[in-house]
Amino acid sequence: MKLETKIIHAGMTPDPSTGAVMVPIYQTSTYVQTAPGVNKGFEYARSQNPTRFALEEAFAQIENGKFGLAFSSGVAATDAVIKLLAPGDEVIAGNDMYGGTYRLFSKVFEKFGIKFHYINMQDAENIKSYINANTKLIWAETPTNPLMNIVDITAVASIAKANNILLCVDNTFASPYLQNPLDQGADIVMHSATKYLGGHSDVIQGCLVMNDADLRDKLYFIQKSCGAVPGPQDCFLVLRGIKTLHLRMQRHCENGEKIAHWLRNHSKVKKVYWPGFTDAPGHDIAKKQMRGFGGMISFELKDESKEAYTKLLSSTHLFSLAESLGGVESLINHPASMTHASIPREERIKNGLSDGLIRLSVGIEDADDLIEDLNKAIG
Numbered sequence: 351m352k353l354e355t356k357i358i359h360a361g362m363t364p365d366p367s368t369g370a371v372m373v374p375i376y377q378t379s380t381y382v383q384t385a386p387g388v389n390k391g392f393e394y395a396r397s398q399n400p401t402r403f404a405l406e407e408a409f410a411q412i413e414n415g416k417f418g419l420a421f422s423s424g425v426a427a428t429d430a431v432i433k434l435l436a437p438g439d440e441v442i443a444g445n446d447m448y449g450g451t452y453r454l455f456s457k458v459f460e461k462f463g464i465k466f467h468y469i470n471m472q473d474a475e476n477i478k479s480y481i482n483a484n485t486k487l488i489w490a491e492t493p494t495n496p497l498m499n500i501v502d503i504t505a506v507a508s509i510a511k512a513n514n515i516l517l518c519v520d521n522t523f524a525s526p527y528l529q530n531p532l533d534q535g536a537d538i539v540m541h542s543a544t545k546y547l548g549g550h551s552d553v554i555q556g557c558l559v560m561n562d563a564d565l566r567d568k569l570y571f572i573q574k575s576c577g578a579v580p581g582p583q584d585c586f587l588v589l590r591g592i593k594t595l596h597l598r599m600q601r602h603c604e605n606g607e608k609i610a611h612w613l614r615n616h617s618k619v620k621k622v623y624w625p626g627f628t629d630a631p632g633h634d635i636a637k638k639q640m641r642g643f644g645g646m647i648s649f650e651l652k653d654e655s656k657e658a659y660t661k662l663l664s665s666t667h668l669f670s671l672a673e674s675l676g677g678v679e680s681l682i683n684h685p686a687s688m689t690h691a692s693i694p695r696e697e698r699i700k701n702g703l704s705d706g707l708i709r710l711s712v713g714i715e716d717a718d719d720l721i722e723d724l725n726k727a728i729g
C-alpha cells in the first residue's frame with residue numbers, strides 16, 4: 351500500500367463498541383475487571399490505552415515498521431532508547447543535532463556512567479575509529495538540526511550491523527513522508543511527533559518505531575516502567591495530524607524550495623543551508639535516501655552583527671519568532687539563543703553553528719507572501 355493511503359487508514363479500525371469511524375478518546379485511567387485478573391486486555395492506562403494503541407499502529411505503518419510506541423515527548427522517546435543501555439556502555443552521536451538531545455545525553459545520562467562521543471557523521475567512515483567493545487548505540491539525526499547536514503543512513507547502518515551496534519535515527523526533520531530509515535537498515539526510528547507528525551503546533555509528543563519484537567518488548571517495558579506516556583487527547587490530535595501529512599509535506603517542500611533559492615540570490619544573505627541545492631555537501635546522499643528536501647532552511651546574513659540578525663528576527667510578521675518546527679505556520683528561530691542554547695558556545699562554533707545562524711520552518715502558507723515577509727525583514 352502507498353504511503354498516502356496508509357496515512358489515512360493506519361490504526362483506524364471502527365470502534366468495537368459503537369462503530370465510531372474516528373478512534374474515540376478513551377479518557378480513562380483504569381478498566382473494570384470482572385474477577386481479579388479477568389479483563390479485556392486493558393488493566394491500567396499507563397500500560398494500555400486504545401487511543402494510544404491506534405496511534406502506535408499508525409506510527410508503525412507509516413514508518414514501514416512492525417511496532418510503534420508513543421511517548422509524552424520526543425525527548426521522552428530518546429530517553430527510553432538510552433535506557434536500553436547500562437553504565438560503561440558507549441554511544442556515538444552526531445556533533446550537530448537537536449540541542450535537547452545533547453542536553454539529555456551530556457547532562458543527564460553521562461552522570462549514570464554512559465559515555466557519548468559527538469562526532470562528524472557526514473563521513474560514515476569516521477564512525478569506525480570511535481567503535482570499541484563497549485559501543486552499544488549509534489544515534490544519528492538527518493537532516494541535522496540546524497545545519498541541515500546529511501548522514502548516509504545505509505552506510506552507517508552497515509557499520510552498525512557489522513559491529514553489532516544498534517542504530518537509532520531521529521527522523522523528525524524529514525518525516526516519514528520524505529524518509530524511512532528502517533528501510534535503509536536502521537533498528538529504531540525516533541520522531542518528535544510535536545513537529546511534522548502532529549503538524550499543527552498544538553501538542554508535545556514522541557514516538558519510536560522498530561521491527562524487532564525483542565527490542566519492542568524492551569522498549570515497551572521501559573515505556574510502562576518509566577511512565578512517559580502521552581494522554582489520549584494528545585494521541586487523538588497526532589492521529590488527526592498524520593492524516594494530512596502527505597499534503598502538508600508536499601507544500602512544505604514546494605515552499606522550502608522556492609524560499610531556499612530566493613534567499614540564496616538575496617544580496618544580503620551570505621550562506622543558505624538546504625540539502626536540495628545540487629552543490630550542498632550532502633545533496634547526493636539526500637537525493638538517494640529522501641523523496642524531497644523539506645521545508646527546513648538555515649541561513650546567515652553577510653552582516654554578522656548582533657544588531658543585524660536581531661533586527662531581522664524581530665521584524666517578520668508571518669514567520670513567528672518561536673522554537674519548534676513542522677507546523678502549518680511558518681516559524682523563525684535563532685538557534686544560538688533558543689533551540690541550541692544548551693550547547694556550550696565554544697562547542698557550537700566548533701561545529702559550525704554561528705551566533706548569527708537563523709533557522710526557518712517554512713509553513714504551508716502562500717510562498718510569495720512568505721518571501722515578501724522575509725524581504726521586508728531583511729530590509
Ligand SMILES: *Cc1c(COP(=O)(O)O)cnc(C)c1O
Binds near residue numbers: 424520522542544555
Ligand atoms: C523537537 C525535537 C526533538 C525533541 O522533541 P520534543 O517533542 O520537543 O521533546 C528531538 N529531535 C529533533 C530533531 C527535534 O526537532
